[in-house]
Amino acid sequence: MLVLSRKVGEVIAIGDQISVTVVEVKGGTVRLGITAPQDMTIYRQEIYLKVQQENKQAADWNLDDLERIAALAGTGEKE
Amino acid sequence: MSLIKVPSTRFGEQEIEEEKVIRMPEGMLGFPDKRFVLLTPPKPGPFLWFQSAEDPNLAFVVVDAKECVPELTFPLTSDEFQKLELDPERPDLIFLLVVTMAPDPLDITVNLQGPIALNAEKLIAKQIVLDGVNYTTRHPFFAPAARQAAGRDTA
Structure with a gap:
């Protein structure tokens, strides 16, 4: 498994169509924003x-x- | 019109018109089967059988969501709408809820979190997954009143 460290506001790109943004880190919970093509179910x-x-x-x-x-x-x- | 034979461990061999086979390209979650038939039991009632056309052992008891939770709506994403090849003008859409049996029949539940969306016109189906407080996997089929009347619910 690939493990990356990211700060709030930083993004991980998966291929050229998917990006995951760290929106907030608070009390052991990470909120993620995900952009992906319509046909992907998340x-x-x-x-x-x-x-x-x-x-x-x-x-x-x-x-x-x-x-x-x-x-x-x-x-x-x-x- | 050609008939195909659908062997079923529970209902024996069923002869079904090939046009009535439901295509489910993504299958039921956790099962590989892609073709199903909807069978009506001999006794009238709300329950239908969702039988795999590929595995005689695999069948689900399902119920039309309108019969069970008429007040609840099941949202589809635009992608799901497209995958089901629904007509945007007149979508012929049915939601089937999968029934989970229980030792006491009054305790049976329906799965609101993973309903089967069915294009009743083109017979294409997809199990959708919903997130939210209204959509539990174990919604009691029988109302608390009925359960209380039967003396099964003391809560």
Whole structure:
């Protein structure tokens, strides 16, 4: 992993289309400003991982589960 | 119109018109599958099955967001809008929420943070990732009132 030291206001360029600016450093938190092409999706990694993990769990089900929830939803108890 | 066979471990072999296969170029996060079909269970209800056309084992239970959280909007970036090839004039857009099962069926949740955006006209889908307090991965499907009525929620 490449490790660089930067001060507030300084920028890291990744290729010619992406730049990351250190906006603020305060109490152990670094605020970053990111400029990137529209077609790049930028997430905080933990959110991406959270959705990925939820997908894995959601994929683990069987037809009995479906029978039971369908029975409940059919009784008008749905939100 | 040609029919393709979609084997499914849960629902047996399904015959689907090839035109009804949903393309998902980026797949569901964490899974490689790029083609899915949306199956309607024999019993009417809010739940649909989002079955991989590539892996018989992979299926998700999904529900139309309008049926579940009608008050919530799901923003798309212009890039996502383009990737879904939505018609800017009349976008035929549906959001499907992935259901996570629980040992007690009253505890099932829907994932608001990673809804599946579906172009219902062209059948192109993308799982989008949303950030914000409204978008949790585990939103209870059943309202607290229903849970209380069933005596499951003492809080």
